[in-house]
Amino acid sequence: MVLAGGWGVRARWGLRSESVKVFLTGGTGFVGGHVARAYADRGAELRLLTRKTSNLAGLEGLAAETVVGDLREAEGLRSALTGCDALVHVAADYRLWVRDPEAMHAANVVGTRELLRIAREVGVQRVVYTSSVATMGFKRDGTIVDEDSPVALADMIGHYKRSKFLGEQEAIAAAKSGQYVMILNPTTPIGSGDVKPTPTGQIVVDFLNRKFPAYVDTGLNLVDVVEVARMHVQALDRGRPGERYILGGENLTLKQILDRMSAITGLPSPTMKVPHAVAMAFAFFDENITGRLRGKEPRATVEAVRMGKKMMFASSAKAERELGFQVIPVYGAMRAAIDWFVAHGYAPAYPEKRSA
DSSP states (O other): OOOTTSSGGGGGOOOGGGOOEEEEESTTSHHHHHHHHHHHHTTOEEEEEEOTTOOOGGGTTOOEEEEEOOGGGGGGGHHHHTTOSEEEEOOOOOOSOOSOHHHHHIIIIIHHHHHHHHHHHTTOOEEEEEOOGGGSOOBTTOOOBOTTSOOOGGGOOHHHHHHHHHHHHHHHHHHHTTOOEEEEEEOEEEOSOOOSOOHHHHHHHHHHTTOOOEEOSOEEEEEEHHHHHHHHHHTTTSSOTTOEEEEOOEEEEHHHHHHHHHHHHOOOOOOEEOOHHHHHHHHHHHIIIIIIITOSOOSSOHHHHHHHTSBOOBOOHHHHHHHOOOOOOSHHHHHHHHHHHHHTTSSOOOOSOOOO
16 A cells, blocks of 8 residues: 555545555444444445443444444554554543442543554554534634634533544654644534434434423534545545644534524424523533433533533634635535434424425
């Protein structure tokens, strides 16, 4: 395999007998599942990391080898990484509320560092690391940020953001030491196949089930998960190792997101805006009663409300220039998500005719 200037003959992806062998983590998750299919569609030979408790339904029909393991026991993945051309590390412990933050740190930070180390030692030649837009330096005034916006660990709110920031620093350090590591920072992916669902998918599910009576003044950047997956393939050939690349779509307030879902489904969009102070009081109650006393995951958390005070608006201009990323309207992905959730029983069918 020729690396100079790209992946050489094997980068053409047309000859399945010479396909690139990829070790992919997170393939049973929302983004990772789409990434797995994007690689499979290009003829890659896939080896997927799963856990004993993983739901493998999303892998149905996918030609791939599966390996059972755990990011918190990375040394056990040495044999699985051996012989692979590329590591695509999508997996992460993605929760906005955790009883044990050390477990999240072990997976997202230590697990990333050890996985990169083992990949170096067994000769994996290229790595794509999936970080998050959560590591960027967002502001309360809605300023659109990019990869050069100042940011520090102190800016990270909550265990998840801190762990992703530190995990990203491990990837940057590996690249500085000479390892070929590409870093991708998706914003808020949306689309079909969000089994868990993710916190963003839960917004869609709650709206469809009419459990969204009010909204807060916050903003997100929504991106089509299919385009995010495509970039994970592109990143093996394009871009600069050690650089961060935001993969985003449309910057929308929460109210705009709800209004668009209303236009698609005919369901009413909430009209009552709740002050952050009220949302914080509810989150404090829910986190302590539902989470700490009842042992269930709360619907709202203090950290999530604190995050919501910042408009998470971002620019993907760098990824457009260097990776060939395309910023596309998110309507199609939003509609795909809604249709998928309804088809799979997360919410009842909506009776009214949708807009075209």
